[in-house]
Amino acid sequence: MSKRKEKTSHGFLNNMNFMFREQWNFEKTAFLFALVFILFDLTVSFIVIWLPKVVLDSINQSISPAAFITTIGTITIGLMFLKYWSHYSEQGVLKSAVNILNMHFYIKKDWKILDMDYSLSSSAQGKIKIERGHNATSRNIYVNMASFYPNSAYLLKAIIGFISFSAIILVLNPIIILILIISYLASAYVSFLVQRMEHSFKDVRAEIDSKLYYLLEEINHHAFAKDIRAYNMKSWINDTTHLFMDEKYRLENHIQTKHFMQGLFDVFLFMIRNGGGYVFLIWQMLTSDMTIGDFIFYFGAITGFSEWLKQIVMRFKNLTNANFSVDDYRYLMDTKDASKRTKGATLPAYDQPAELVLENVCFSYEESDRVFINQLNLKVYAGEKLAIVGANGAGKTTLIKLICGLLHPVSGRILLNGTDSKEFNRDDYYSLIAAVFQNVSLLPMSIAENITFCKESEFDTERLLDVIQKAELSENINELKDGYHTNLLPSITGNGVNLSGGEIQKLMLARALYKDAPLLILDEPTAALDPIAEDLMYRRYDKLTKNKTSLFISHRLSSTRFCDRIIFLEDGQICETGSHDELMALGGKYKEVFDIQSHYYKENSGVKLR
Incomplete structure (x- = not known):
């Protein structure tokens, strides 16, 4: 299946069925509002072109003033009544669209993003899906997926109006209808081509918007404010922002140029169809016994007929755009998780430490040819405290994400108490782990x-x-x-x-202790602390995590000396393993890095040498 077909696989009728089913299950009164709006607004349209004929025929027939006032007054009052309820029901249609967007689609979309596998949401393709999902549920109901509802009502009204006004014009001359229909079919086809062209750029647009919005959000983040000033980043930010904005401008300008050409084509067609219709109507009046009232009535019918055709084209165009948005939304919602979401294997006891085994685990990101974890084998014994150290980029955080179930091995297995982790229900597996990451969330x-x-x-x-x-x-x-x-x-x-940095770390420790899971994982949570504060924090973890299996990552090797065992990662593989003393005696990579760090910190004190 091609990439494009995968992204637009539902089809218009399928999406229509989906949207109407969702609306029916969410708020059935929306359909009543739509029916009342169509009926009353169509009646208003007929009265609007019929009323001038009544007025002119009454004057021409010289009816009495009382009869004239009674007739026109009754029609006017009825018109006002119908117009009010037409407007009221139309607002009901729009309000229903707002309700289902904000209270149903938007919430489901956000929940899907929060609940989908981390490996999917963090991938490049996943980010595009998410961005397109955001665009599909943007708050403006005139352009997002919820516009499907009001545009469907408007289109149905326009079709009924078109058929009704066609019957009126057929009495005059069917050739006029043929000319108008051909011109609007040409306009509709060009509109469809432009909409399809615009939709073909959605991935590119989503990628550009994602980069631009990320940069703008980072600029406004208070944590980034210090760096901007300290490193005088204003010029770089300005240049980069302009680079992204120029890229977006070129794309949007290309799309708007197509829309402009479509608009010129529509103007040309308007001059042909309406001008020809009016000329023919004037000729009929001059060469037949057509009354002034009939002339005004047919004139209004031709104008209304053209307006109905225009509405059909416009609503079809809007529905085409809404249909693409519905596809974007469903494309996100249909994303299948790689993790097991149904009933899984029986969980081990929560009050017992867990044993963890990694067998020939390999991992690489979809967007990269680099192997981040390469044929890694590791056994973490129940109740063991294991430190994972290594240079930046060695694969430490990737390894932790694999153990946490956030990422999945490309090959190999991760066993928890002898059971493959992928056999557990995903959320049940998460309940076994208390993790504290470097970038904590408050x-x-x-x-x-x-x-x-x-x-x-x-x-x-x-x-x-x-x-x-x-x-x-x-x-x-x-x-x-x-x-x-x-x-x-x-x-x-x-x-x-x-809270201060130290207070936040204490809160993270309290959070992990409250969860009381059998497997504790700390991925450099103390990176922002000074050596003394980090040492004290790890001592707290050591003291409070008895009867748990614990994994610790730290860029300061001395902080993990309390662990039962230390593994040193390099290029996604374990190159050294043992206790601190054993690794120092080995005289390998671990000792080399430890000695380098010891030049800056006095051993066991954490005081910086000068």
């Missing part, structure tokens, strides 16, 4: 919720206080007015507080 909610990920009414207070004390965070929290109820991230919560 959420705009209370300290307690950041530790427990439970609502305040649901967490175990006794357990929460215990882990806060064990993480030595009690003193910091007691100084706060609201204690562990205090919100974090004041830029969002308003009445929150910011």
Whole structure:
């Protein structure tokens, strides 16, 4: 299957069935609003072209003023009534589209992004899928996938109006209809070609937008502000931003040029069809017994007929665009996870440390030819404390992501207590692991919720206080007015507080302890701390992680001396393994790196030499 067919595999009728089914299940009254709107608006359209004929015929027939006022007044009042309910029901259609977008599609899309396999969401193709999914559910219902609903109602109304006005014009002359239809079919075909062309650039547009938005978001991130000023990055940021914007401008300019040419073609067709129709109508009036009232009526019918055809073309164009957005949305939602999401293998006991075995594990990213983990074999014994060290790019973080189940081996197996990790339900497997990564996440909610990920009414207070004390965070929290109820991230919560680097690491320790999983993984969580603070933090982990299997990564080799065993990674392979003393006696890579670091830090003190 080709890449393009894979991305637009549903088809218009399939997408229509999908959208209407979703709407019916979400809010059935939307269909009632649509039917009322179509019926009443069509009636208004007929009255609008019929009323001038009634007025002119009444004057021509010299009816009494009372009868004239009664007739015209009744029609006017009825028209106002119909116009009001037409507008009201139209707003109901639009409101229903907004509701299903914000309360259904948007939420499902965000949940899919949060829930899909990390390996998929972090890949280049996955990021394009996500960006296209975001675009498909953009908040403007006139252009996103939810525009399918109002445009369907408008199109149905235009088709009925077209058929009805065709019947009127047939009485005059069927040739006029033929001319109008041919011109609008030509316009519709050109419109379809332009829309298809624009859709073909969606991947390119998504890639450019992703780069541009990422850069703009980083500029506005408070953590990046110091670097911008310290390194005078303004010129580089400005040049890079302009580079991306120029790339986006060239793409958008190419697309808009096609739309402009389409517009010129539509103007040309308008002059032919409407001008020809009006000339023919004037000729009929001059050569037949057509009354002024009939002339106005047919004139309005031709104008209305043209408007219905215009609406059909425009709504078809909008529906084509909406159809592509629906495909983008479904393309994201249909993404299959590589992990097992159904019932999996029986989980090991949570109160017992886990044994971990890696057999001939290989891994490389889809976008890279480089092998990051190469035929790696490793056994981590139950209850063992294992340190993973090595130079940057050695494969440490990739190895941890594989063990966590965030990435999947290209070949080989990862066994937990003798069971292949891929046989476990993905979320069940995650429950066995308490991981603390270098880039930690704080959420705009209370300290307690950041530790427990439970609502305040649901967490175990006794357990929460215990882990806060064990993480030595009690003193910091007691100084706060609201204690562990205090919100974090004041830029969002308003009445929150910011934590220091050390306090954040203590909170991460409390979070890991609260989860109380049998496998603890620390991926350089203390990289931002000074050596003394890092040493103290690892001592806390050593003390508080008894009866657990623990994996530690640190760029400071002295911090992991408390571990039972250390492995030294290089080019995705284990080149040395043993205790600290054994590796120092070996005199290999580990000792070389340790000796280099010892030039900057006094052994066991962490004080920088000068």
